[in-house]
Amino acid sequence: MAETLVRLIPSGGFVCRKGDRAEHWIGIVSGLVKVSSVSPEGKPTTFIGVPSGGWFGEGALLKRESRRYDAIALRSSVVAYMPRNTFFLLLDTNVHFNRFLLVQLNERLGQFVAMVEHQRFLRPDARVAAELAALFNPVLYPGNHSILPISQEELGPLLGLSRQRVNSALHRLERAGLLTVDYGGVTVKDVQGLREYAG
DNA sequence: ACATTAACAGGAA
DNA sequence: TTCCTGTTAATGT
Numbered sequence: 407m408a409e410t411l412v413r414l415i416p417s418g419g420f421v422c423r424k425g426d427r428a429e430h431w432i433g434i435v436s437g438l439v440k441v442s443s444v445s446p447e448g449k450p451t452t453f454i455g456v457p458s459g460g461w462f463g464e465g466a467l468l469k470r471e472s473r474r475y476d477a478i479a480l481r482s483s484v485v486a487y488m489p490r491n492t493f494f495l496l497l498d499t500n501v502h503f504n505r506f507l508l509v510q511l512n513e514r515l516g517q518f519v520a521m522v523e524h525q526r527f528l529r530p531d532a533r534v535a536a537e538l539a540a541l542f543n544p545v546l547y548p549g550n551h552s553i554l555p556i557s558q559e560e561l562g563p564l565l566g567l568s569r570q571r572v573n574s575a576l577h578r579l580e581r582a583g584l585l586t587v588d589y590g591g592v593t594v595k596d597v598q599g600l601r602e603y604a605g
Numbered sequence: 606a607c608a609t610t611a612a613c614a615g616g617a618a
Numbered sequence: 619t620t621c622c623t624g625t626t627a628a629t630g631t
Contacts, residue, residue: 571609
């Protein structure tokens with residue numbers, strides 16, 4: 407804790423940039439951060455949203471590479487930067503830290519496999535439901551409450567759908583009583599229901 | 606069919 | 619003023 411620095415990143419600010427040297431392991435204390443990239447044609451895409459409690463960026467640290475993706479705060483966020491030396495010291499000396507990291511990696515791998523599964527098998531409405539539920543993974547993102555402060559404008563690229571399609575899906579899910587649609591975000595009322603939603 | 610892009614008006618921050 | 623939402627029309631697969 408003494409060596410980890412904590413910074414407040416304003417909404418829209420960079421948490422880290424593609425191409426940066428990776429000097430820290432990054433944790434979200436509060437707020438919401440998107441991990442994204444830009445295609446060769448110039449189209450921006452978001453890969454994951456990381457809410458409070460989530461850690462990322464260990465890949466570039468472990469492989470001693472530069473950052474592969476941008477991370478941008480979707481709203482004002484408190485971000486913890488653990489220096490590489492601290493990260494490797496803990497990795498070399500602390501069993502609990504290793505276990506924590508292993509569980510993180512395992513859960514994230516499961517999240518990505520599920521994401522591919524959803525994209526191949528589910529219709530857009532069900533995909534929106536499934537991915538919203540995934541943002542409430544209790545292992546990866548402990549201590550989340552039910553309000554998900556992410557606009558439909560950001561949700562579209564995150565889910566690989568147009569904003570308009572996301573809008574219609576959200577309203578269908580709202581009519582099903584699983585969530586409510588607010589300005590700039592959604593309030594999840596029934597995570598289990600979202601998981602089980604099939605259209 | 607069904608999703609996407611483009612465009613626009615009205616509301617929120 | 620800028621961003622977000624809800625909606626429609628045109629377009630594409």
